[in-house]
Amino acid sequence: QKEVEQNSGPLSVPEGAIASLNCTYSDRGSQSFFWYRQYSGKSPELIMSIYSNGDKEDGRFTAQLNKASQYVSLLIRDSQPSDSATYLCAHETSGTYKYIFGTGTRLKVLA
Amino acid sequence: DADVTQTPRNRITKTGKRIMLECSQTKGHDRMYWYRQDPGLGLRLIYYSFDVKDINKGEISDGYSVSRQAQAKFSLSLESAIPNQTALYFCATSDLGQARGYTFGSGTRLTVV
Numbered sequence: 001q002k003e004v005e006q007n008s009g010p011l012s013v014p015e016g017a018i019a020s021l022n023c024t025y026s027d028r029g030s031q032s033f034f035w036y037r038q039y040s041g042k043s044p045e046l047i048m049s050i051y052s053n054g055d056k057e058d059g060r061f062t063a064q065l066n067k068a069s070q071y072v073s074l075l076i077r078d079s080q081p082s083d084s085a086t087y088l089c090a091h092e093t094s095g096t097y098k099y100i101f102g103t104g105t106r107l108k109v110l111a
Numbered sequence: 112d113a114d115v116t117q118t119p120r121n122r123i124t125k126t127g128k129r130i131m132l133e134c135s136q137t138k139g140h141d142r143m144y145w146y147r148q149d150p151g152l153g154l155r156l157i158y159y160s161f162d163v164k165d166i167n168k169g170e171i172s173d174g175y176s177v178s179r180q181a182q183a184k185f186s187l188s189l190e191s192a193i194p195n196q197t198a199l200y201f202c203a204t205s206d207l208g209q210a211r212g213y214t215f216g217s218g219t220r221l222t223v224v
Contacts, residue, residue: 044201
């Protein structure tokens with residue numbers, strides 16, 4: 001079992017729709033979770049971090065964390081073509097300050 | 112100027128050659144990391160350092176070495192490059208305290224022929 005699992009996609013959504021990206025992880029001790037956006041050939045860019053169960057909202061982005069079920073998700077409201085990218089889920093392995101990344105979900109927002 | 116700078120941006124080298132990838136940062140972060148990214152395999156940790164005297168192997172350190180020359184500089188070397196080291200390499204930094212995420216450099220695309 002991979003430590004962080006993501007559906008590779010592509011996930012295609014029409015412009016203006018809500019995109020829902022999901023991630024599961026195996027380390028029950030993980031405390032910190034992150035979503036990165038990566039455009040093709042570019043470096044990952046941090047868009048959300050979440051540490052507590054529940055929802056965290058930042059603009060059009062909402063991160064959701066459920067530690068009991070070991071999943072974290074990212075919702076993108078009012079999706080735009082510029083949101084088309086690969087979204088990487090990551091968590092910090094318990095107390096190590098090292099992050100484990102999923103392989104990413106490719107999102108395509110259709111104009 | 113970028114907070115985390117990697118050089119070179121692109122490099123083509125021959126099998127067996129030694130090559131160094133450099134990373135410097137102006138974030139003032141103590142923690143620095145080297146990852147490689149391959150299609151379908153995601154980002155994998157090669158080496159990491161929490162201060163100048165602290166160097167640790169990641170999950171795929173074989174064939175690589177690192178040097179932490181100063182708090183702001185962390186270099187990755189391929190002692191004898193081989194074709195399966197062809198990848199996109201990223202340097203990243205992070206701050207002390209509760210995990211706040213990495214800041215990545217712009218990456219080095221390395222091709223070993």
